Amino acid sequence: MRHMTAGLSLAGALSLFATVALAQQAAQPLPPGSPLIGRPDNNAAAAKLAPVPSPPLATPADKVPVDQLSAPRGFHIELYASGMPNARSMALGAKGTVFVGSRLQDKVYAIVNKNGKREVKVLVSGLYRPNGVAFKDGTLYIAELSQISKIENVEDKLDASPKPTVIYSDLPKDEAHGWKYLAIGPDNKLYFEVGQPGNNVAHDKDHGQLRRMNLDGSGVEVIAYGIRNTVGFDWNPRNDELYFTDNGRDWLSEDLPNDKLNRVTKVGEDFGEPICHQGNIPDIEFGWGHTCSEFVPPVALMGPHAAALGMKFYTGGMFPSEYRDQIFVARHGSWNKTVKFGGDIAVVMLNRNGTVKSVEPFITGFLVNNNYIGRPVDVMNMPDGSMLISDDWNGAVYRVTYGSKKTAAR
Amino acid sequence: MRKSALTLATSLALGCLTALPAAAQSVQARPPVCLACHGQNGQSETPGVPSLGAQQAFYVTVQLLMFRERMRVVDPMNEMAKGLSDDDLSGFADAIAKLPAPKPADGPVDAARMERARALVEQNHCNVCHTPNFAGQQNVPRIADQREDYLVKALRGYKDNSRRGYDAAMADVVPQITDEQILDLAYYLARVK
Numbered sequence: 360m361r362h363m364t365a366g367l368s369l370a371g372a373l374s375l376f377a378t379v380a381l382a383q384q385a386a387q388p389l390p391p392g393s394p395l396i397g398r399p400d401n402n403a404a405a406a407k408l409a410p411v412p413s414p415p416l417a418t419p420a421d422k423v424p425v426d427q428l429s430a431p432r433g434f435h436i437e438l439y440a441s442g443m444p445n446a447r448s449m450a451l452g453a454k455g456t457v458f459v460g461s462r463l464q465d466k467v468y469a470i471v472n473k474n475g476k477r478e479v480k481v482l483v484s485g486l487y488r489p490n491g492v493a494f495k496d497g498t499l500y501i502a503e504l505s506q507i508s509k510i511e512n513v514e515d516k517l518d519a520s521p522k523p524t525v526i527y528s529d530l531p532k533d534e535a536h537g538w539k540y541l542a543i544g545p546d547n548k549l550y551f552e553v554g555q556p557g558n559n560v561a562h563d564k565d566h567g568q569l570r571r572m573n574l575d576g577s578g579v580e581v582i583a584y585g586i587r588n589t590v591g592f593d594w595n596p597r598n599d600e601l602y603f604t605d606n607g608r609d610w611l612s613e614d615l616p617n618d619k620l621n622r623v624t625k626v627g628e629d630f631g632e633p634i635c636h637q638g639n640i641p642d643i644e645f646g647w648g649h650t651c652s653e654f655v656p657p658v659a660l661m662g663p664h665a666a667a668l669g670m671k672f673y674t675g676g677m678f679p680s681e682y683r684d685q686i687f688v689a690r691h692g693s694w695n696k697t698v699k700f701g702g703d704i705a706v707v708m709l710n711r712n713g714t715v716k717s718v719e720p721f722i723t724g725f726l727v728n729n730n731y732i733g734r735p736v737d738v739m740n741m742p743d744g745s746m747l748i749s750d751d752w753n754g755a756v757y758r759v760t761y762g763s764k765k766t767a768a769r
Numbered sequence: 770m771r772k773s774a775l776t777l778a779t780s781l782a783l784g785c786l787t788a789l790p791a792a793a794q795s796v797q798a799r800p801p802v803c804l805a806c807h808g809q810n811g812q813s814e815t816p817g818v819p820s821l822g823a824q825q826a827f828y829v830t831v832q833l834l835m836f837r838e839r840m841r842v843v844d845p846m847n848e849m850a851k852g853l854s855d856d857d858l859s860g861f862a863d864a865i866a867k868l869p870a871p872k873p874a875d876g877p878v879d880a881a882r883m884e885r886a887r888a889l890v891e892q893n894h895c896n897v898c899h900t901p902n903f904a905g906q907q908n909v910p911r912i913a914d915q916r917e918d919y920l921v922k923a924l925r926g927y928k929d930n931s932r933r934g935y936d937a938a939m940a941d942v943v944p945q946i947t948d949e950q951i952l953d954l955a956y957y958l959a960r961v962k
Contacts, residue, residue, distance in 0.1 A: 393942075415831045415908075
C-alpha cells in the first residue's frame with residue numbers, strides 16, 4: 360500500500376513536471392535584462408503598466424503648465440525657457456549660457472542670455488542620446504549613449520554649429536540604461552555611469568558602475584559598483600563627499616523597491632544591485648546566498664519606482680538658510696506602479712554628519728489625477744541663487760526663486 | 770537579387786513622388802500626396818512602403834519628427850517632412866490615424882506557418898506592447914496587416930541597427946530573433962485577422 364502511494368505521487372510529480380515543462384515551452388524564458396522580467400503573466404493591472412512615453416513635441420510656451428506647479432510659501436516658479444523637446448540634464452556656462460541635453464532627441468540645446476532676453480538655440484544635432492552635459496573652463500562636455508566628447512570655447516561658437524571632439528568611447532553600446540549623466544567633481548575629473556543593461560541582470564566587469572576620468576579622457580577608473588541606473592550625482596560642498604541617486608528594479612511589487620540616495624565614502628564601494636535592493640531586500644533571483652550587509656546601504660529611500668534622477672546641493676544665497684547645502688532631487692515619477700509616485704522635486708535635509716534627516720516634496724503638481732502634466736529631470740544652481748528645473752515632458756526649463764519679485768529679478 | 774528588388778522599390782517610390790504636385794503645403798492638401806505612395810484608404814500597394822491606416826497618431830508624430838530631424842533617414846520622407854511645423858506633424862498624424870485599417874494580405878494562407886509564427890509572437894512577447902490584436906498603443910505602432918515586405922525591412926533594420934528607434938524598446942527584443950523568424954513573424958502579422 361505504502362509502495363503504491365509512493366508510485367502514485369511519483370506519477371503525480373511527473374505529470375506536474377510535464378505541465379510545467381509545457382508551460383515553459385509556451386512562454387520562452389525572457390532574455391537577460393528583458394524589460395518584462397518579473398512581470399506577472401495574466402494580471403490585468405500589471406498588463407496596463409508600461410513606461411509612460413513623453414510627448415515627442417515641445418509644449419508651446421503659452422501652454423506649459425507652470426501655473427499648476429506649487430512650491431512652499433515664499434517661493435515662485437516661472438517658465439525660464441521652452442521649445443526644447445525632451446529637455447534633460449543641464450550645465451551652466453561661464454557666460455551664463457544654459458546647456459540642455461536630451462535623451463530621445465539628437466540635440467543639445469543652448470539657452471542664450473542676450474541683453475536680458477533669453478533665446479533657445481540648437482547647439483548640436485545628430486548626436487545619439489546626448490543625455491549628459493557638463494561645463495568647465497570654457498569647455499562643454501557631452502555624454503552620448505556610448506561616447507563622451509567636448510567642445511572647447513563653446514560659448515564663442517554658439518552660432519557656429521560646433522562639432523564635438525570625442526575624448527572617450529570605451530563604453531558598452533547597450534540601449535537599456537545606456538544614457539548617461541555627466542558631472543565634474545571637485546577633483547576636476549569627469550564622472551559618469553555605465554548602467555545595468557536591462558531591468559534586473561547580473562553585472563559584468565563593464566556594467567553597473569560609476570567611473571571617473573581626467574578631462575582629456577585619460578586615467579579612467581571605476582569608483583563605485585553595484586549601481587543599477589544613476590542619472591544624478593553631486594558633491595557635498597561641506598566635505599566633497601559624492602552622493603548619487605539610483606533607480607530600483609521594476610516588477611518586484613507595487614511598493615518595492617524604493618529608489619535610493621547613496622553616499623560614496625571611499626573608492627570601490629559596492630552598492631548592491633542587482634543582489635540587494637534599498638539596503639534590506641535581497642533580490643528574489645540574485646539574492647540567494649547573499650546578505651544585504653555585504654553592501655553599502657543607501658542614506659535615504661526616495662520612494663517606490665520614483666525615478667529619482669538629477670540632484671544638486673543647493674549652494675546659493677537666495678533661498679532661506681535652512682536649504683543651504685541641502686539636496687534637491689528631481690523625481691521623474693513612476694511608471695511601474697498603478698498609483699503613480701513622484702513627479703516632483705524633493706528636498707533631502709541632511710544631518711551634520713551627512714546622514715539624512717528627512718525627504719520631503721518641495722515642488723509638486725507635475726502629477727495630476729494619476730497623469731503626468733510634466734516630468735522633472737534635473738536641477739541646477741544659478742549664480743543669483745535661483746534654481747532651474749528641466750522637464751522632458753514639456754521640453755521646458757523652469758526657474759525657482761524666493762522672496763519678493765524684485766529680489767528674484769536681480 | 771535583393772539589390773534589384775531594392776532598386777525597384779526605390780524607383781517606384783521616386784516614381785510616385787515625381788507624379789505629385791510639388792507644393793501642396795497645408796495639412797488639408799498634403800494627405801493626398803502621402804496617399805499616392807502609402808495608398809488610398811490606408812492600404813499601401815507600393816513595395817516597401819508601409820500602410821498607414823489606423824496607425825497610432827502618437828507613433829506617426831514621432832516618425833514624422835524623426836524624418837524632419839533626420840533621426841530616421843529615408844530619403845523621400847526626409848524630403849517630404851522638411852520644413853513642416855510641429856502643428857503640421859500633429860495634423861498629419863491625426864488625419865492618418867483616421868484612415869481605415871489595412872486588410873490582411875490576399876491569397877491562400879499557410880496554416881502551419883501561421884501556427885509556427887503565432888508561437889514566435891508569444892515567445893517574443895510582441896503582443897504585450899503591440900497589444901493582443903497588434904493595433905499598437907501610443908508610441909507603439911499598429912503592425913496588424915502591415916505589408917509583409919515592410920515588416921521584414923523594419924525588423925531587419927532594428928536588428929542590424931540601421932534603423933534606430935525613438936526609444937530602445939525594439940533594440941531590447943530583436944537580438945534574439947533570427948532572420949528566419951523575422952520572415953515568419955512578418956508573414957503572420959501581414960495576415961493576422
